[in-house]
Amino acid sequence: MNSDIFSYMVLISVSGVLTSILGMYAFAKRKTFSAGKTFVWIAVTSAIYIFGHAFELTADSRAEIKFWIAFQYAGLPFISPITLVMVMRFTGLDRYLTTFNLILLYTIPFISMVMVLTNDWHGLFYTGYLLHREGSYLLVDMDVGFWYVIHGSFTFGSLFAGACMVVWYWKRAGFAYRRQLMTMFAGLTIPMTASFLYLMGYSPYGMDPVPMVMCLTSFLYLRAFFMDRLTAAPIAKERVFESMRDGVLVFAQDDGLVDFNPAAEEMLPGLDSSSIGEKMKVVLQPAAANSGTGADGGSYSGIHKFENEAETYIQIHSFPIKKSSGELAGTTVILSNITQEVLLRQKLEELAFKDGLTGIYNRTYFIEQSGRLLKEAEAAGGTMSVILFDIDYFKNINDQYGHLQGDEALRHIARVSGSLLGGGSIFARYGGEEFVICLPGADLESAADQAEKIRAGIEEVFLPSETGMISLTASFGAAEAAPGMTLERLLHNADTALYQSKNGGRNRVTCCESPVSVS
Secondary structure (H helix, E strand, O other): OOHHHHHHHHHHHHHHHHHHHHHHHHHHOOOOOOOHHHHHHHHHHHHHHHHHHHHHHHOOOHHHHHHHHHHHOOOHHHHHHHHHHHHHHHOOOHHHOOHHHHHHHHHHHHHHHHHHHOHHHHOOOEEEEEEEEEOOEEEEEEEEOHHHHHHHHHHHHHHHHHHHHHHHHHOOOOHHHHHHHHHHHHHHHHHHHHHHHHHOOOOHHHOOOHHHHHHHHHHHHHHHHHOOOOOOOHHHHHHHHHHOOOEEEEEEOOOEEEEEOHHHHHHOOOOOHHHOOOEHHHHOOHHHOOOOOOOOOOOEEEEEEEEOOOEEEEEEEEEEEEOOOOOEEEEEEEEEEOHHHHHHHHHHHHHHHEOOOOOOEOHHHHHHHHHHHHHHHHHOOOOEEEEEEEEOOHHHHHHHHOHHHHHHHHHHHHHHHHHOOOOOOEEEEEEOOEEEEEEEOOOHHHHHHHHHHHHHHHHHOOEEEOOEEEOOOEEEEEEEOOOOOOHHHHHHHHHHHHHHHHHOOOOOEEEOOOOOOOO
């Protein structure tokens, strides 16, 4: 017995057992293992090849050897293309694995299998078999034919292409996935190297060393499985990153942009591949230039308004990326477009503080804001006045023209009055046909002038209707706050002046000349 050949057979058998275990484990984990079904087929075809070669070495006749060679080729030609498919799935190139492309990929392996099975009829794969004995073992050397060259070139090309894809993906994959890629690279290059040495005539006794070295590759894959290094592809992480609805920006420790996803590109016009390396304050525009992590590596959260083609509100969350040592490595910025939420909130606030009919502020908002302004004026030693007015004979308008025209009269008064008011004032509908104006910083004389301006404007601008133009007038009362006066008393004084205007003939302005400062 030749001990070298026996040892070789033992290693081949171990390789076959490990490959079978690998296939069964991959089948059990096929739902969590990336390209798990593909790996099962790799294990099945590899086991056919390995055990077929082991039985070939035990054969004792030319017929037996030829049978086991044919048996090997039921799996051997398919190993490299299936491995290539696994690599493509792992590296995110599976979009190219269309039905048509897969048919093309497996065409040569299928022809190779048929060629070996029918080789006695044409001799295109092997042109001859030369038997020789090494101790008690009957070995064979084959003279190769033209299709063997095609088969060998295709096998080497498939493995080489897979190795190139792994190298290409190396830079794109995160550090945590590089061990997976190293395992895959070794699984491709080890049998490829062994096959090359065999073809160059450097294998002992002219035996094919690939089944033996597959013992090593099977061990590497099994080790990776049990350490959960092949249960998730890095491309899955990348696809999550690419398909997120929120924008994601990754900055290095020096605040230079490292990566971003398509959602961020949509939110930040001008962001493209040329932006890589730009500083955070440039990428995020001045509106959010200070939204990164602080010097202590803390997190940040805030809402920023971006002036793009349309008004955009983006909520920015940023948090540090730290190394295992705790040292700051960079910053991740998450962008969430909350424009619709902000606009909806503004609309709800507007509905809460605006009068639904006229579109100006309502009484609740007026009381809240005017009370605050009165306190501020008193604290600063300033003054404040209010104007209260209502439409003269408003009931007659409703009775004569209908309530729809009455509503239009209220809107008309609001439009005319609002157009005559300066900035800083608060104009609101006080109730019914009454309106109120707060004038921070205005004394009684200024308030009276403003009231007269509005009174004249209302009188001059007619309200159009289906039956013609309607003349409207309003009566006004103005009052100035005295020290210690409450808003309630100030409004009471203005209401008293308004009552005097009505009793005095309407369509006039009356001032409260003797304000009472106590409630």
